[in-house]
Amino acid sequence: MRHIIWDWNGTLWDDTGLCLEINNHMLARRSLPPITIEMYRDTLCFPVDQYYCRLGFDYDVDPYGSLAHEFIEEYTRRRFECPLHKGAKELIQRLHDQGCRQTVLSAYQHETLLQAIDYFQLRRFFRDIIGLNDIYAAGKVENGIKYIASSGMKSSELFFIGDTIHDFEVAEAMGVECVLIAHGHNSRARLESCGVPVFDSLNAVGFRALLGV
Numbered sequence: 016m017r018h019i020i021w022d023w024n025g026t027l028w029d030d031t032g033l034c035l036e037i038n039n040h041m042l043a044r045r046s047l048p049p050i051t052i053e054m055y056r057d058t059l060c061f062p063v064d065q066y067y068c069r070l071g072f073d074y075d076v077d078p079y080g081s082l083a084h085e086f087i088e089e090y091t092r093r094r095f096e097c098p099l100h101k102g103a104k105e106l107i108q109r110l111h112d113q114g115c116r117q118t119v120l121s122a123y124q125h126e127t128l129l130q131a132i133d134y135f136q137l138r139r140f141f142r143d144i145i146g147l148n149d150i151y152a153a154g155k156v157e158n159g160i161k162y163i164a165s166s167g168m169k170s171s172e173l174f175f176i177g178d179t180i181h182d183f184e185v186a187e188a189m190g191v192e193c194v195l196i197a198h199g200h201n202s203r204a205r206l207e208s209c210g211v212p213v214f215d216s217l218n219a220v221g222f223r224a225l226l227g228v
Contacts, residue, residue, distance in 0.1 A: 018142075018168060019110065019225060020159075020191070022177035023121040023128060025199025027107075027217075030090075030097040031055070034200070037089045038070065041082065047071045056202040061122070061155075061181040091127065099135055100198060102218045106225075111140045115226060118143040120162065120175075120185070122155045155181065159189045174225070183209040194220060 024030050031052070039049045050058070050070065060066050064079040072082060110117060117140055121128050125146030132138050145162060147154050163170065175186035178199025183206075186193035194212045197203035206213045214220045 017174045017226060018116040018118065018172050020118045020120050020162075020173055020175045020186075021107075022175075022179070022182050023119050023131070024123055025178040026176060026182070026196055027099055027103045027119075028097055028131065029100045029198075030094065031198075031200055033090065033093060033097050037086055037093075040089065041072075041085060042070065045072070045077070053202070056200060057205065059179070059200050061179070061184075094131065095134060100217060102216070104135065104137065106217055107137060107140050110225060113226060116142050118145065118162070120145045120155065120159055122147055122181070124148070156185050156188045159185045163189045163191070176220070176225075178206075180205055180209060183211060186211075196220070 021027055035050070035052055035055045038055065042049055047070070058066060058069050060069075063083070064074075067079060067082055068074070107117065119128070119132065119141055123131070123146050125144075125148065128146035129138070129144060132141070132144060138144070143162070143166075145158050147158070163173065170190040171192075173189070173191040175182065175189065175191050175193045176196065177183065177186070177193065178196050179201045183193050183195060192211075193209075194214065195201075195206040195209065196214055196217060197206055198216055203213060203215075
């Protein structure tokens, strides 16, 4: 039986549109041109400080730390405008009912990650929930490596599902199998460059494939 490791933002939680709105608000305050959803998905990268540079923010005027706080303030206020992706809760429930172990590994700050998972009443389905210690979205690779080292599980038992190139990088660092979903924060073309299976939705992955049968 597989142990599935889920990314949270963009994979299970449909927050891409909100992130785009907030980025455009930040750009407008500085008289910088807005971006489209296609531009967002083609540009977003980790570490996020590189992404803000690509959008045209000047760190001599707005240090990355202040931009991160500006983003998080609006995101935190509006985050529950975002639903789960279609079919996410039902899929998590079904996998749980089949005895599949599930974990969340996220670049979201840990306490706010727990709040979001509790908001959707999902905590009981996850064996472990792992977020970061701050708001800067760096350190997910390190947490993934620590998790597999401490879990006692073989890499062949683990299966990572994410929506960004960074999720592929995390899975690769952990030495685990990975699939990517093109409904989140990176475009299908960028995800396909990773050389792993890419699907348009969670439902398209296939329930039996997730169980490893």
